Amino acid sequence: xxxxxxxxxxxxxxxxxxxxxxxxxxxxxxxxxxxxxxxxxxxxxxxxxxxxxxxxxxxxxxxxxxxxxxxxxxxxxxxxxxxx
Numbered sequence: 001x002x003x004x005x006x007x008x009x010x011x012x013x014x015x016x017x018x019x020x021x022x023x024x025x026x027x028x029x030x031x032x033x034x035x036x037x038x039x040x041x042x043x044x045x046x047x048x049x050x051x052x053x054x055x056x057x058x059x060x061x062x063x064x065x066x067x068x069x070x071x072x073x074x075x076x077x078x079x080x081x082x083x084x
Contacts, residue, residue: 001055004028008062012069022070025063032056032063 008025011018036056039048048056 001052001059005055005059005062008059008066012062012065018070020073022067022072025066025070029060029063029067032060 011021036048036053039052040046043049
């Protein structure tokens with residue numbers, strides 16, 4: 001989690017929002033939710049590990065900000081290449 005949070009956090013600080021970041025980060029957010037669900041299934045009280053849940057929520061906040069800042073790929077217009 002720490003590596004992922006650092007990686008995505010650097011993207012936000014340096015404004016390195018890559019093409020496709022909207023879709024990729026949105027997908028990663030969904031996967032994090034599934035990770036918490038699987039962890040909860042293993043637990044006797046059916047709750048995810050508190051530390052894991054905290055880390056996931058922190059990473060989700062970073063991913064959400066990237067999704068907010070990056071337009072979806074479907075919003076990009078095709079580039080017209082001039083003919084010589």
